Amino acid sequence: xxxxxxxxxxxxxxxxxxxxxxxxxxxxxxxxxxxxxxxxxxxxxxxxxxxxxxxxxxxxxxxxxxxxxxxxxxxxxxxxxxxxxxxxxxxxxxxxxxxxxxxxxxxxxxxxxxxxxxxxxxxxxxxxxxxxxxxxxxxxxxxxxxxxxxxxxxxxxxxxxxxxxxxxxxxxxxxxxxxxxxxxxxxxxxxxxxxxxxxxxxxxxxxxxxxxxxxxxxxxxxxxxxxxxxxxxxxxxxxxxxxxxxxxxxxxxxxxxxxxxxxxxxxxxxxxxxxxxxxxxxxxxxxxxxxxxxxxxxxxxxxxxxxxxxxxxxxxxxxxxxxxxxxxxxxxxxxxxxxxxxxxxxxxxxxxxxxxxxxxxxxxxxxxxxxxxxxxxxxxxxxxxxxxxxxxxxxxxxxxxxxxxxxxxxxxxxxxxxxxxxxxxxxxxxxxxxxxxxxxxxxxxxxxxxxxxxxxxxxxxxxxxxxxxxxxxxxxxxxxxxxxxxxxxxxxxxxxxxxxxxxxxxxxxxxxxxxxxxxxxxxxxxxxxxxxxxxxxxxxxxxxxxxxxxxxxxxxxxxxxxxxxxxxxxxxxxxxxxxxxxxxxxxxxxxxxxxxxxxxxxxxxxxxxxxxxxxxxxxxxxxxxxxxxxxxxxxxxxxxxxxxxxxxxxxxxxxxxxxxxxxxxxxxxxxxxxxxxxxxxxxxxxxxxxxxxxxxxxxxxxxxxxxxxxxxxxxxxxxxxxxxx
Numbered sequence: 098x099x100x101x102x103x104x105x106x107x108x109x110x111x112x113x114x115x116x117x118x119x120x121x122x123x124x125x126x127x128x129x130x131x132x133x134x135x136x137x138x139x140x141x142x143x144x145x146x147x148x149x150x151x152x153x154x155x156x157x158x159x160x161x162x163x164x165x166x167x168x169x170x171x172x173x174x175x176x177x178x179x180x181x182x183x184x185x186x187x188x189x190x191x192x193x194x195x196x197x198x199x200x201x202x203x204x205x206x207x208x209x210x211x212x213x214x215x216x217x218x219x220x221x222x223x224x225x226x227x228x229x230x231x232x233x234x235x236x237x238x239x240x241x242x243x244x245x246x247x248x249x250x251x252x253x254x255x256x257x258x259x260x261x262x263x264x265x266x267x268x269x270x271x272x273x274x275x276x277x278x279x280x281x282x283x284x285x286x287x288x289x290x291x292x293x294x295x296x297x298x299x300x301x302x303x304x305x306x307x308x309x310x311x312x313x314x315x316x317x318x319x320x321x322x323x324x325x326x327x328x329x330x331x332x333x334x335x336x337x338x339x340x341x342x343x344x345x346x347x348x349x350x351x352x353x354x355x356x357x358x359x360x361x362x363x364x365x366x367x368x369x370x371x372x373x374x375x376x377x378x379x380x381x382x383x384x385x386x387x388x389x390x391x392x393x394x395x396x397x398x399x400x401x402x403x404x405x406x407x408x409x410x411x412x413x414x415x416x417x418x419x420x421x422x423x424x425x426x427x428x429x430x431x432x433x434x435x436x437x438x439x440x441x442x443x444x445x446x447x448x449x450x451x452x453x454x455x456x457x458x459x460x461x462x463x464x465x466x467x468x469x470x471x472x473x474x475x476x477x478x479x480x481x482x483x484x485x486x487x488x489x490x491x492x493x494x495x496x497x498x499x500x501x502x503x504x505x506x507x508x509x510x511x512x513x514x515x516x517x518x519x520x521x522x523x524x525x526x527x528x529x530x531x532x533x534x535x536x537x538x539x540x541x542x543x544x545x546x547x548x549x550x551x552x553x554x555x556x557x558x559x560x561x562x563x564x565x566x567x568x569x570x571x572x573x574x575x576x577x578x579x580x581x582x583x584x585x586x587x588x589x590x591x592x593x594x595x596x597x598x599x600x601x602x603x604x605x606x607x608x609x610x611x612x613x614x615x616x617x618x619x620x621x622x623x624x625x626x627x628x629x630x631x632x633x634x635x636x637x638x639x640x641x642x643x644x645x646x647x648x649x650x651x652x653x654x655x656x657x658x659x660x661x662x663x664x665x666x667x668x669x670x671x672x673x674x675x676x677x678x679x680x681x682x683x684x685x686x687x688x689x690x691x692x693x694x695x696x697x698x699x700x701x702x703x704x705x706x707x708x709x710x711x712x713x714x715x716x717x718x719x720x721x722x723x724x725x726x727x728x729x730x731x732x733x734x735x736x737x738x739x740x741x742x743x744x745x746x747x748x749x750x751x752x753x754x755x756x757x758x759x760x761x762x763x764x765x766x767x768x769x770x771x772x773x774x775x776x777x778x779x780x781x782x783x784x785x786x787x788x789x790x791x792x793x794x795x796x797x798x799x800x801x802x803x804x805x806x807x808x809x810x811x812x813x814x815x816x817x818x819x820x821x822x
Contacts, residue, residue, distance in 0.1 A: 134231045140191055143228070152210065152235055153203060174202040174211045174240075186216025190229035193218050199236065211237045245392045248276040252396050256403040265407065266365070267297050269400045270375055274299040277389060279377035281306060281357070283313060285325045286373050290658060292318040292325050295373075309357060321665055324362050325374040330666050332371050334363035334393050336385040340378075344746070359383040363393040366401040367408070373400075430505065430524040436484070438464045438476065441519065450505075450526055452498035469494040469502055483520055487511045493524065503528045554649040559642040560602065560634075562588035574628075574651060576620040593619045601632075605645060609634050615652065627656040669743040671721055672728035680742035680750050684802045687754050688795055694755075699762045701751035702791045702809035703731070703769070706820060708747040711784050719779045723786065730772040735765065750806070759794070766790050789817035 123144075126133055132149035136142055171180035182188055186196045199213045214233040221227040251272045259265035266284050274282045284297035294314050300306055321330040324346060328335050337360040340346045346360070362376035375397070424431055430447035434440045443451075443459045451467065453459050465476045472494050482489045490508040497503060509522030548555055554571030558564050564584045575591065577583045592598040597616060605611050610633045618628050632647040667679040675683070684700065691698045705727065712720035724747065731741045731749060740752040751769065756762055770790060776783040791812025793805045 131232050131234045134187065134233070136187060136191060136229045136231075138191070138225070138227055140229075149233070152212075152233070153205065170204045172202045172204065172209075174200045186214045187229055187231040188216075190216035190218045190231065191226055193220075193226050209237075210235050211240055241388070244276055245388070248272060248392065249395060249399065251276065253399050256400055257406075259403070262404055262407055263295070263297060265400060265403045266295070266373060266375070269365075269396065270297060271299050273375065273377065273393070273396065274301070277377075277392075279379050281378040283310075283376050283378075284373055285318070285329075285376070287329060287371055290320065290662070292320070292322075292329055292374060306357070320662055324360055325376050328362045328364050328374045328376075329371045330662070332364050332366060332369065334361065334390045334397075336361040336390065338384060339382040361385075361390070361393070363390070363397045365397045365404065367405045368401075372404050427523075430526070431522070432464075432524070433519050433521045434464050436480065436518055436520070438480065440464060447524070450497070450503065451495065452501070467495050469496050483509060483511050492527075551648070555646070556583075556588075556649075557644060557646045558588045559644055561642055563642070564588060565644065571649065574620075574649060575618070576622055576624075582621075591618050593617055593625055605632055605634050609636075615656075618649075626651055626653045628652065672725050672743050674728050674732075674749075675740060675742040677742060677744050677750070680740060680744075680752065681802060681806075683740050684752055684805070687752060688800075688802060688805075691754070691795055696755045697757070697797070698795045699751075699753040699756045699765075700793050700795070700805045700809045701753070701766055701769070702744070702806065702813040703749040703751065703773075703788045704813055704817060705747035705773070705786050705788055706817070707786050711779070711786070715779050715784075722779065723777055723784070726777055727773055727786070730775070731769055734769045734772045750809075756794075762792060762794065766792060787820075789813050789820055791816055 123146075126144075126146045127148075129146060129148060132152050133144070133146045134142070134149050135144040171185070172178060173180055180201055184198070185201075186198050189196045195215075195217045197213070197215045199211075201212045201214055203210050203212060212233045213236045214231055217230050217232075218226045219228040219230060252269050255268040255272060256265040259268055270282045270284055273279065280301040282299035284295045285292040286295045287293075294316055296314070298310060300310065318326040318329075320326055324335055324337055324343075337343045337346055339358060340360050341358065357378050358380055359382050360376060360378045362374050364371045365373040365375065424444050427444055428446055430450050431444040432440060432447050433442040440460055440462050443456055448454070448456055448459055451459060465473055468476060479489060479493075488508070488510045491506075493505045493507050495503050495505055504527055505524040506527045507522050507524040509520050512519050512521050548566075549568050551568055552570055554574040555568045556564065556571050557566040564586060567580055567583050569580070572578075572580055572583055575583065589595065589598055594617065601611070601614065601616065604614075610631075612631045614630045614632070616628055616630055617625050619625055629650045629652045630647055632645050635644040635646060667676060668674065669676045684698075687698050690696075708720065708723065711723055724743075728741065728743065728749070731751065735741060735751065735753065738754055740750075742750045742752075744750045751766075753762065753765060756765070770788055773786060773788045776785055778784075791809045791814070793799060793808035793812065795805055798808050799805045
């Protein structure tokens with residue numbers, strides 16, 4: 098129960114204030130940051146401050162409790178359910194109640210607002226309601242911020258609790274749809290440089306969207322292709338205001354079904370790598386929401402960190418399993434004991450060498466008890482060396498379960514862990530020297546087999562470059578005829594850049610090993626290729642010149658793909674011209690140079706006339722050929738230092754740098770127009786197109802790139818209108 102209603106007589110003693118004329122208070126109330134609205138006991142408005150009219154966009158004095166829902170449509174926030182008039186705080190205040198509501202949504206011509214409203218009655222000396230006061234404030238932005246914070250927190254918690262990558266992406270998709278209010282969501286996964294539709298959907302539209310879902314499931318997109326492809330190529334969120342009229346929105350036909358109009362997508366980034374793209378759809382066109390885009394950028398980073406963590410955890414599990422496999426499958430006895438000599442772990446080889454059947458029979462025994470009586474006295478000295486030096490190696494005579502004496506060669510190390518110290522070691526049975534030599538030969542044979550059959554090129558060289566050994570894959574990788582041919586050269590001969598080899602050796606010396614180093618190398622015929630190299634420095638005192646062992650893979654195709662993707666991101670694939678992004682970059686640079694050198698540049702915006710009939714009559718293939726020829730003609734009409742770019746569709750942009758007077762600009766664009774006007778042969782027929790051209794000059798017309806392009810665009814449209822008339 099709230100505080101009792103305000104007794105007017107207690108707070109306002111004078112008759113003037115008692116009638117609540119607010120003559121003396123009006124300036125104060127109008128300056129308040131919250132809206133104030135007052136009704137008299139009959140429910141007629143008697144005062145509304147400026148903030149109330151600002152929030153509701155019309156005078157409140159025109160309303161009363163009976164027509165409030167009509168004048169100001171009110172709804173329960175987030176629904177289309179009208180707000181019950183009897184629940185309005187101002188109405189309840191007339192009944193003597195003091196109430197608060199934060200779920201009231203007011204809809205005006207300029208949008209909707211969610212209000213926090215407090216209704217309070219003012220009583221006269223008899224305790225009857227004399228006035229009802231409503232104080233309300235706009236909490237729309239606050240609730241929106243809280244919703245975004247909730248989204249970020251929910252994604253962080255739910256994704257981190259997911260057990261698989263797909264589950265993490267699914268919960269992220271569901272939470273974005275549910276909290277941000279998008280009924281349809283979908284996930285694309287990056288595989289082999291392309292976007293593959295994943296079976297991860299959030300669908301509140303049901304059967305009416307089934308066709309769209311089926312089509313998307315059969316679609317694969319390249320980077321830069323469609324809305325998800327643009328996001329993958331730029332690693333930035335993107336928005337489609339109206340997918341029906343978006344020419345770059347792939348799957349446009351089924352989009353005309355109910356339920357799909359606006360779309361946006363954002364990347365899931367693992368570092369700088371795009372791992373996935375999440376896209377979302379809604380039934381009505383939506384203007385780009387910069388706040389939502391920024392939040393989604395953080396959501397993508399959150400999911401990326403989860404992906405990165407899960408990858409690391411999977412790699413750690415794999416590494417631990419490999420470590421356990423190596424330990425368990427090692428042919429040498431491996432064991433661990435505490436500082437009292439009690440065995441804590443033994444591998445299979447140790448169990449078998451000691452003549453036992455299982456680890457349970459060995460773990461818990463003291464190592465001293467497994468030694469031959471002739472050497473047990475030396476156990477204390479062994480432990481002293483371990484504790485003082487941190488390691489020990491030598492010979493140890495053990496007794497098998499059947500009483501047989503065996504000699505182990507061991508190397509043990511003291512390991513520190515929180516709250517404990519343990520000794521881990523590996524041993525080798527050297528009882529029979531011949532058998533030991535045979536085992537050594539078998540071990541060397543296994544290594545040689547791995548060396549020879551490795552699909553990657555493997556080499557062993559001295560630090561100065563003398564080739565000691567290579568496998569067949571290395572010979573073929575560098576285009577030599579035989580291993581002997583390779584062994585006659587110096588490793589430095591394989592580097593086109595001597596500085597690159599010096600830097601590689603410097604880094605290898607500093608770290609002892611290098612992994613995944615990308616470098617250019619030279620084949621026997623002089624051709625260059627990209628290699629992914631890992632190397633280890635072998636500092637063995639037996640060798641006067643340190644040795645190194647390297648493994649190489651040919652990654653030329655991958656590097657070419659990366660370069661091709663970089664080219665595609667900045668060029669139009671149809672004409673080979675720079676795209677709008679590259680044009681804008683060159684324009685910015687040209688403006689900076691022109692500003693320093695006090696020269697003039699010109700920006701031309703070209704739109705082809707009579708192009709659509711060619712597409713309609715001859716087809717898109719013919720239209721594409723026309724665009725390619727027009728692009729070539731424009732390039733031929735300008736200098737090599739100038740730029741022509743395809744802006745999209747049948748529109749082109751031209752940048753002329755260090756241009757002279759306006760007459761020179763007119764001459765160049767007249768040359769371009771003349772070149773475009775020449776007939777084009779399609780099949781056995783000639784077609785004609787011409788262009789509407791608009792031009793702007795720096796610094797004459799505008800000081801910045803955006804305005805220059807916009808002015809040129811506007812000038813072009815004026816020319817186009819003249820052509821039509």
